[in-house]
Amino acid sequence: MARAVVITGPSGVGKGTLIRSLCERLPELELAVSATTRQPRPGETDGEDYWFLSAAQFDARVRAGAFVEHADYAGARYGTLRSELESRMAAGIPVVLEIEVQGARQVRESMPAVLQVFIAPPSLDALRARLVGRGTDDPEQVEARLRTAEEELAAQDEFARVVVNDRLEDAVTELVEVVRPATGTL
Ligand code: ADP
Numbered sequence: 001m002a003r004a005v006v007i008t009g010p011s012g013v014g015k016g017t018l019i020r021s022l023c024e025r026l027p028e029l030e031l032a033v034s035a036t037t038r039q040p041r042p043g044e045t046d047g048e049d050y051w052f053l054s055a056a057q058f059d060a061r062v063r064a065g066a067f068v069e070h071a072d073y074a075g076a077r078y079g080t081l082r083s084e085l086e087s088r089m090a091a092g093i094p095v096v097l098e099i100e101v102q103g104a105r106q107v108r109e110s111m112p113a114v115l116q117v118f119i120a121p122p123s124l125d126a127l128r129a130r131l132v133g134r135g136t137d138d139p140e141q142v143e144a145r146l147r148t149a150e151e152e153l154a155a156q157d158e159f160a161r162v163v164v165n166d167r168l169e170d171a172v173t174e175l176v177e178v179v180r181p182a183t184g185t186l
């Protein structure tokens with residue numbers, strides 16, 4: 001079993017929040033830093049939250065085959081760089097990928113042994129409240145993300161495991177138990 005795990009699900013469902021707790025509970029896990037063409041949000045740092053690239057830089061990496069997967073999402077491009085995975089996987093370090101559904105499908109094709117976990121919200125209303133409450137996206141972005149969320153939620157049956165992020169502590173506990181065996185983390 002490849003020591004990697006994909007965490008997917010709609011924007012605002014709590015993937016980032018859950019992954020922070022997951023990495024505290026399973027400290028061997030490392031998060032792959034994605035590349036994106038979207039603008040950094042206040043407080044986001046290049047190389048920590050994302051590799052922030054121009055459209056031309058992103059394209060050049062696509063052409064060079066530098067991405068494991070990449071997708072267009074809400075008006076920007078996102079992708080997982082091979083360099084984020086290969087050295088860690090070769091060193092036996094389990095890696096978490098936090099990606100949207102189109103990217104998860106590409107990883108399923110190229111790395112079928114990698115566990116994929118879909119994080120679902122308790123309801124669409126709760127998802128909207130989280131996106132609005134996070135305060136990082138303007139109303140137009142919130143609507144774009146919710147429209148995509150409806151398609152993503154319809155695809156959840158494709159995924160090996162679904163964790164509903166209702167009460168945060170319960171979801172963290174469930175996610176740790178789902179991920180632990182797949183990563184070989186004790
Ligand atoms: P994602 O990474 O999936 O886009 P975030 O982790 O940024 O989502 O979470 C979106 C918002 O929802 C954040 O403000 C976060 O604090 C909040 N949140 C996460 N999980 C829960 C939960 N179980 N209950 C209520 N709010 C939550």
Ligand code: 5GP
Nearest residue numbers: 011034035071073078079080098099100103
């Ligand atoms: P955000 O703009 O909120 O940071 O991310 C928007 C969406 O892009 C989220 O659903 C997030 O999981 C997804 N995403 C982040 N990094 C990647 C990536 O490397 N590849 C893909 N396919 N999606 C990503």
